[in-house]
Amino acid sequence: MEVNLNEMLTLLEKLVNMDSGSNDKEGVDRVGRELLPYFEQLGFQVKRISQKEVGDHFVIKHLKNPHPPILVVAHMDTVFEKGTTKERPFTINNGKAYGPGVIDMKASLVAVIYALRYLKNKGSSAYQQVEIILNSDEEIGSVTSRELIEKEALGKSFALVMEPARRDGSVVTERRGSGRFTIEVHGKAAHSGIEPEKGRSAIEELAHKIVKLHELNDHEHGISVNVGMIEGGDAVNTVSATATGHVDVRVATLEQAEQVEHKIEEVCSSSDVKGTEIELTGDMRRPPMLKDEKIESLFHIIKEVGAELGIEIKDTKTGGGSDASFTSAMGIPTVDGLGPIGGNAHSDREYLEISSLTERTLLLAKVIERLALEKEVYVQSE
Template sequence: MKTYLQNHQEQMLQLLEKLVNIDSGSHDKAGVDHVGTVMKTLYQEIGFDIKEVKQEEFGNHLIIQKKHTDETKPTILILTHMDTVFEKGTAKERAFRIDGKRAYGPGVIDMKASLVSVYFAMKALIETGQNSAFQVEILLTSDEEVGSLTSRELIERYAEGKKYALVMEPARKNGAIVSARRGKGHYTVEVVGKAAHSGIEPEKGRSAIEELAHKIIQLYEITDEEEGIHVNVGLIEGGTSVNTISDHATAQVDVRFRTQDQVTEIKEQIATIIKNIDVDGTKVKIEGDINRPPMEKNEQTEKLLRIIKKVGDELDIFIKDTETGGGSDASFTSALGIPTVDGLGPVGGRAHRESEYLDIESLVPRTLLLASVIDDLAKRKD
């Protein structure tokens, strides 16, 4: 497989260029579906069946697998996504380019390089006569970057009965794969006050901004770095003019946490903060919830990590693992009790930014690692 992939590196980069140069922001349905059509055609050419799950707002999801019998029923779920965070027109402004040992372009590492890697891993397994491709079911989803709003149910449904979940978010820039991710919640806090002129009759006003300021400070106090809990108020809005006591104010709140056991206490703390009014005459309401469970590093994860590291050692690829605060679809499979490892894509960095890049020299080794891990897992009877 190593020789096969080395001989096909140029084709891998050509496919990557094609994908990167297609705008596929989460809300660009046509663009995401264009990426899906490219991948659908390629997989069909190597004998895979594709089921398309139609969506109205987002791109269509793809479920990809080889025809199988009960004896070769897929035991390995691979999760990838086709959407990016970039607006339509970005691909034209910043088309795919190679500069030295790096490739650049919108979505190049998150995660179009992984789409290439998974496809060529499957192709390498097939071309070298490995039956392990029958053990794999691949999901290409369309809305991961906006919280997997329509794909979560699909992921959880197809995860049922699987022995392993391999998630293709990029490896960290130091090459580490991901063994734990913090859970995530998103809330909108809205305060209603009473407007008044701040110079003529301030006593008649009830400042929504003042009340929101109290709430923001109290929400930040939930943060506990040692326990892996972090609250961030990332957006605030309110008022109509500098000399008017504000009658409305809102805040967007991001919550991260390390374990599922922390959720109840976090929710109780938030509820208490919202209930207790600091500025008389104002009203506060909150909308939102925890929308991603944490991916916890447990005994099952450790076992899968040992397998991956052993395969890496055999390929002279040193593998280490790490925890990250960012969310991914790995949280959904992990929460179902399925051994899950993330960050199995190629190496790169600066995801979601103009300088996002792929380390080109990692493309073949990480694809080889993926194919070899699949082959190892498929042959295990435990």
């Protein structure tokens, strides 16, 4: 019994051609409305967690099992602005599918549905052992969904996170932690030709802070601090009254997260340019995902299942963040990158290797089946 690739591609095309940027609540909710009937047809009950600013989140459990041991986490939002799908709709060329969010992670949403359908159709009750969380703000740090993920993860035996596999097919067993900070500097405006001495340059102050923050980098040990965006000033002949810097932070350990956050606060605690004031906001959004014995054991199971399907499964670590960090930090065996294979995510060249869509769907189904057996929690099939 196999999965139907044509059906999967039809659904994928629908999803990709729906704008669903993280800040496009209407678009993300439209994706949710498209997906939910597929779960309901499989006997799942859907709980909607309404949101005001971002799309609604969903917790999905089978009616016969209110306490399933396996958590699957996937997100419906993308990084693309509204209108992108009209400019770059879903296309297929030379065995690859293209379009905004095709690999991150609309192909994974399709894979989850068809993996569960596969299990039900073959008479396996393993699909009832899964709880699915679909969240709508992963691409902006899961600010409103983190609490939900951590709440639903309590008591779970395994967590499978559906970010795409790496280009070589590797799953992810380790991620760096991440944080976002914003520095707002307030100075005093003055004409740079007539009375510059009366001004207090916010841009100059921000420049001092940028240099000090970049001195915190320790790439050898996994610490990255990058002021990636700056804004400031009103005119070239005016001493700037305001300036803003946006900071991205990556760390390899929890200890580093605490240390770097403290150092950033220290850098921003006083001004280098007299008369300027600094306001620091933000925090470390995701803890690092560390490959411990539990994760190693889960990966070994996935590797064994892959071998049974004739697929060599390797693992890797990455600097990017995902919701896997939350479940792994809770001590739950977690593996990420269980989606299909593709590349160039977040760009206009984003693609899916179409052959991997069915392959990784079957892998997901078999992994769920194996994990259900591991817990010996089968319920009677319908």
